[in-house]
Amino acid sequence: MEINGRTGFFCLIGSPVGHSGSPAMYNYSFQKTEQDYVYLAFDVDLDKTEEAVSALKALGCKGVNVTMPCKTKVAELADELSDAAELIGACNTVVVKDGKLHGHNTDGIGFVRNLKEHGADVKDKVITVMGAGGAATAIQVQAALEGAKKIYIFNCKDKFYANAENTARKIENKVPGVTVEVYPLEDSQKLYEKIKESDILVNATKSGMKPAEDESLIKDVSVFQPDFVVADAVYNPRETKLIREAKAAGCKIALGGIGMLLWQGEAAFRIFTGESMPTEEVYERFFRG
Structure with missing residues (x-):
């Protein structure tokens, strides 16, 4: 799908993120489900987490996946937490709704x-x-x-x-x-x-x-x-x-552990979009190995 002035974006934050397969997986899934979104990865150190989250909200980011070392800090910054995220004390998925951060943990x-x-x-x-x-x-x-x-x-x-x-x-x-x-x-x-x-x-x-x-x-x-x-x-x-x-x-x-990795990604996709990720195609393309 072509990026235009209305294209929404999701992203991954943490450090390091250069090796992450998340952008390829989510962008492929957005295309397969014909959704006008893109997914990016930003290298964010722990001491920059709060600043990064604030900036992403200001830019209209739809949602964020979070990896180390930012998971605990993002849970502290969230306005609301799922039961799992609250008990774990860490978020790996955040969706922005009405200007509020709703934190989840899909692992x-x-x-x-x-x-x-x-x-x-x-x-x-x-x-x-x-x-x-x-x-x-x-x-x-x-x-x-x-x-x-x-x-x-x-x-x-x-x-x-x-x-x-x-x-x-x-x-x-x-x-x-x-x-x-x-x-x-x-x-x-x-x-x-x-x-x-x-x-x-x-x-x-x-x-x-x-x-x-x-x-x-x-x-x-x-x-x-x-x-x-x-x-x-x-x-x-x-x-x-x-x-x-x-x-x-x-x-x-x-x-x-491959299946756990696939399905936690699907759970995040569902939280982000309200739709199912095309898991069979995603598995064949990114996880079969």
Whole structure:
């Protein structure tokens, strides 16, 4: 579509953004759905976030995707937050309506949607999540919001452990009917005990990510049962050692992180435009690899 004087714009802010595939994906989707928008990327450091957001509002920007290091600051600047963004304390998607910033976080939405697309659901399930960083927190929060029964969080006793404990408290205070427990990842006996109680296991750490493709936090693969669901937030490589071993053990569903990436983008597109992203075409063009 041709850019004209009425063309609206969306953008990505964060740093660095030069490697991002978001402009190509969203501009392609705007063209396929015949919408008069363009999508740009702006390199914005943390100390320039407030200034950048103010400028984007003044310029009539329709909405913003947010990546590191700006996610937490943008949540502070938002006029309204979705339940997920409030619990996570970070935004990756903001839409501007009537001059107000409405903040969302679609990472967990993308994770849960990817499970559903493959025949799994978090509702009434017991879930073990390894990790307590941004992606892990988003997954834990969205699982709770969508009806998970119990969530076990395992993380190393590092700076993120307190974050995991804080997340657990916030979820239990905000979401009725869910129990959240936090344990040190170093306690492998407790980890395997809780995995055996679970329906779904999630890796949301960097374990297995390039260049450490031969790493997996699960050393005892006997915990993988045929009716078990295993999901990894890591998408490079497309199949981590965890996912390969889960498949080899016969787990009914074993998913890498590419689908989460696709569906969180679709959720943002829907928030931006009110329409569905052409996910099949987008997957074939940008994600099949």
